[in-house]
Amino acid sequence: MNDPLGLVNHILNKSFVDGPGNRAVIFMQGCNFRCLYCHNPYTIQYCNACGLCVETCPQHALTLGKDKIFWNEDICLECDECIRTCPSSSSPRTHSYTPEALWEQISHIGPFITGVSVSGGEPSLQVAFLAQFFQLVKENSTLTTLIETNGFAGPQAYTAMLPWLDMAMLDLKCSHPRKHEKLTGQPLDSVLESMRFFAAQGKLQQVQQVIVPGFTDSVEDMQRTAKLLAGVDPEIRLRLLRFRPHGANGPSAEWQSPTDEHMDTLVETARGCGLKEVERSL
Ligand code: SF4
Ligand code: SF4
Structure with missing residues (x-):
């Protein structure tokens, strides 16, 4: 059987905000949420190789192949004209990796980082790939592994990667079921199941929530969120992120x-609702 391929939007070699220590961050392409305030809408949809953006690229950095777009990174200006052209606001500037090829790339910066975080998009859409990638990381290094997820896939989605996953950072978009659905386009239930699952496994590194006007910014909103988390475990670390327009x-x-x-x-x-570790972004 062939190795699963992972579709990666981009890789950051160094980050101090995507888990503990200094971490490489891999941003996967594709998301199952449609958040009203999404800051990275080009990571949501998959490119279907329609070819429309090829002609609009001022650098001729894009070429239409049989069923994929080839991107010449060396001459790309990062002008985003391709994303503006795309009917689904997708990006042709992605890379497909085998788990081995991605580990090969990350291993070169291994001596300079403490861990690898996988974010998105939504990484749980590519769990078969990530289970193999995390296994390679753990078998070949002392780096820690973290997934930053919206939790919607539910606990069963994460079980294959669990032996090689050190930590999960869960994005709890909203703790009110109706508002969660309005904000993200998806129901809340399985998100909470995933949160309880990671907590029970001792792998819930942090819950984070963006403070969004009308959805998560009232005192009542925060009381509901904090009581929910404290009911699971008062030691859960909650980080509040300020919405930025x-x-x-x-x-x-x-x-x-x-x-x-x-x-x-x-x-x-x-x-005041019982959580011991709460912090906020600047
Ligand atoms: S960002 Fe897109 S349109 Fe702009 S140069 Fe790069 S590939 Fe071409
Ligand atoms: S990025 Fe969008 S416009 Fe370009 S080939 Fe893919 S689907 Fe078509």
């Missing part, structure tokens, strides 16, 4: 960012 998708680009004072109020609210 810059680069946000569609009408959400007009939404307001929460103030420092309000972010502090929400941190205190979460602590």
Whole structure:
């Protein structure tokens, strides 16, 4: 049987915000959420090689093959004209890797990092690939492995990678079922099942939530979220991320960012509901 291929949007060689320590971050292509405020909409859909963007590239960096687009990274200007042309706002600038090829690339920076985080898009859409990749990481290095996921795939999706997965960072978009569905396009139930699953496995490194106007920014919203998490385990680490309109998708680009004072109020609210470790972004 052939190795599964992983479709990667891009790789960051160094990050201090995607898990503990200094980490390489692999951003997978494809997402099963349609968040109203998505900052990376070009990671949602898969390119279907329709070829429309090939003609609009000012650098002639794109070529249409039989059923895929070839991208010449060396001459690309990163002008994003291809993404603007694409009817589904996808990106032709992705790379397909075998697990071995991705590990080969990451292993070159291995001495300079403490771990590998896989983000997206939504990495749980490519679990067969990631299970093999994480296995290679753990069998060939002392690097730690982390998946940053929305949890929607449910616990069964993560079981194949569990032996080689050290940590999970769960993006809890909203703890109110109806508002979660409005915000992401998907129901909340399986997200909470995944969170409880990772917590029970001792692998839930952090829950994070973007503070979005009208969805997660009221004191009542935070009380619901914090009580939910504290009911699972008061030791769960909650990180609150401030919504920023810059680069946000569609009408959400007009939404307001929460103030420092309000972010502090929400941190205190979460602590008051029993969570021991709550922090916020700047
Ligand atoms: S970003 Fe897209 S359109 Fe712009 S040069 Fe690169 S491949 Fe071409
Ligand atoms: S990125 Fe979009 S426009 Fe370009 S080939 Fe793929 S689907 Fe077509």
